[in-house]
Amino acid sequence: MNNAILTDEQRWQAVLARSPQADGQFVFAVLTTGIFCRPSCTARHALRQNVRFYPDAQSAVAAGFRPCKRCRPDTLHPQQQRLDKIAAACRLLEQDAPVTLARLAEQAAMSPYHFHRLFKSATGMTPKAWQQAFRARRLRATLAQSDTVTDAVLAAGFPDSSTYYRHADASLGMTARQFRAGGDDTAVWFTLSDCSLGRCLVAESARGICAILLADSDEQLIAELSAIFPHAHRAQGDEPFTRRVAQVIQRIDNTDSPFSLPLDLRGTAFQLQVWQALREIPVGETVSYQTLAQKIGKPRAVRAVASACAANKLAIIIPCHRVVRGDGALSGYRWGAARKAQLLQREENKEET
Secondary structure, eight states, X not given: OOTXXXXXXXXXXXXXXXXXXXXXXXXXXXXXXXXXXXXXXXXXXXXXXGEEEESSHHHHHHTXXXXXTTTOTTSOOHHHHHHHHHHHHHHHHTSSSOOOHHHHHHHTTSOHHHHHHHHHHHHSSOHHHHXXXXXXXXXXXXXXXXXXXXXXXXXXXXXXXXXXXXXXXXXXXXXXXXXXXXXXXXXXXXXXXXXXXXXXEEEEOSSSEEEXXXXXXXXXXXXHHHHHSSSSEEEEOOHHHHHHTHHHHHHHXXXXXXXXXXXXXXXXXXXXXXXXXXHTSOTTOOEEXXXXXXXXXXXXXXXXXXXXXXXXXXXXTSOGGGEEOTTSOOOOOTTOHHHHHHHHHHHHHHHHO
């Protein structure tokens, strides 16, 4: 739900449904009792004519109402309290000093087991993986500024260079020296093909499919690939390569087609989290950027979520086309609004048959 576009009727329906998704969007007050509640409050419903809506608890208090003792609308929602604890843990993990699971759990006032489970549920990653991803992201920035690779590794927060080198390929998709040189020694093979959405380019690195691009011409596709991998060795694949990656084109044309090729996902920890959430959206359904931000436990990061969707380099396989604005409008799409509309219409028709 988006507070900017909710009507009073929509708010009332959320109250009737006791919708937890509406919590934080508004509160409702009852004239006959002088009490205000969260939308999800389990108290008996009042008559509609006796209900008033306010944007937050402060507004309701200012209007003379007192908070419900059952749902406590003047305090943070329990889910938000848990998310705030995870956010605090993320800030600890982004410091240079190593942090143990026991310390993180103690700060959150939880057992290590429950904290670990909550952290992974909220972020999609374990605390250790989060810290490694953050350090890898910082390493990308420091590699361009440091005099040596070792200096960059230490500046990024890795305890010693040997520790980092054991994880270099997984973190960057190439060695630190290759990344520092702009990927000069990496190889990216690609093929060009027709598909139901125009022309398509499928590229693969040694780790897996690294780009699926859409355009109206081959020149546009090759230019986009060059922008993504400016210093890599790029070459058009042979016939066996083209046959092997044909299942990508088949998936573009038919969402039921099997897809088993490995993916080479290169992005920040946040982008990887958003892309994973995108892959969990069912065919024929759409979500808003706000909903997607809430799903990954960062309800205020709507713009960052939109940016992560725009940074997606794997069309269709990572279905960023299934994200729309809060009012249902299509909004932007890296490969054009017309293609986005075509994809959504095709998936909607498929679900109806």
